[in-house]
Amino acid sequence: MIKVKKNLKCIPYSLLVDTTGLTRYDLMKAKTTHKRRLELISLQDYKDESKYNDRYKTKDIRDALELIYHGKCAYCESNEELLHIEHYRPKKIYYWLAYSWDNLLLACHFCNIQKNNNFSVDWKFRVSFKGSPDKLLLINNLSKIYDQYESPKIINVENFDPYQYLEFYMNGKVRSNNPRVRHTINVCDLNRKKLKDKRRKIIDDIKKEIEISFRETDKAKLSAKLQQVIDSFSVKLDDPERNFLALRHYLIDKKIIVNIIRTMRDKYTENK
Known part of the structure; x- marks a missing residue:
């Protein structure tokens, strides 16, 4: 694991809520995604259906993540051929964040499966969403705010640098004395x-x-x-x-x- 820099102001068109200035195809993509976002918020649940899944897998999102992560998994750092767009906060739990830029990472098939819907928090309080126009405008930049309330056990390499807490052994094993980094290593099975x-x-x-x-x-x-x-x-x-x-x-x-x-x-x- 290594720190990754993502520009949270440079949001792929497909994820935008404010569509001012968008034209034709980009406008259509953004409106379609937002329509699905509003549907999920109304349902208060994520539906594992293609019309919802396809919206966070659009080419502009994948291309942006490939560039940011340099074609590598956010967790294990391997450049596997099969990389998934992964939700830091699981979309099944945080359905309103299914199309949020600061919640989308790139992960290999194996780390993605291991992490799945695992998202333990140190505080008993878990955030929820109460829809309002103001909050929808911030939907792509809520992760750090939520972190303050939940204190997630698994790290997000976009806003936490794990390097100083890592220790590698000559046999290839990695460990850490930091509870959050250790938890991430265990959850994603980074010693497979x-x-x-x-x-x-x-x-x-x-x-x-x-x-x-x-x-x-x-x-x-x-x-x-x-x-x-x-x-x-x-x-x-x-x-x-x-x-x-x-x-x-x-x-x-x-x-x-x-x-x-x-x-x-x-x-x-x-x-x-």
Whole structure:
């Protein structure tokens, strides 16, 4: 998991309530979505039907989320081929937020299934919706307000940075001492085998590169090769589309790669 920046003022046309300035196709999309929104509010429930489901899956919404999340899952950071538009606050519970910009994330198939309708809050109070023109105009920007009342246990990477609370192990496991981050890891099963194996491979690959470098007998050339390994790994951190960026940053920031080099240097020194 890593912090994601979303511009809450740049709302896809399909989700707009105020349609001033919209023309033709964009106006039609916004009006259709708002009609469905009002229907759900009237029903006080979310209906799992195509005419409702299709409204948060329109191309402008998906394209915007793909760009913001760089084609990666909000929870596990993997760039799986199958990505879903996921509701931070489940649409089945918070039906009026089914088409709210600050409630839509991008999640892989597996994290989406694991999270499902799980949305525990620390406070007994859970928000509800009482329709009014003013609140409908704010419908795309209610998440932070609701957070103050509910204190959700699962994090939203758009307004909470989990990185400082993450700890990665050499076997690819991730853990946290922060209750909310730990809860998110558990709910989304971020230590499922496939994810652990992928994260471990990143660590194993860097270890192999370091080990190959130590075949160089010339000390100056060895130092240059090791520095090249670190530089090559570090420069990839600037690529937002690369998967598992939190782990990659962790390996640099916590000097894990440096410690791997020290351990291997001691090993090779002992064997000489």
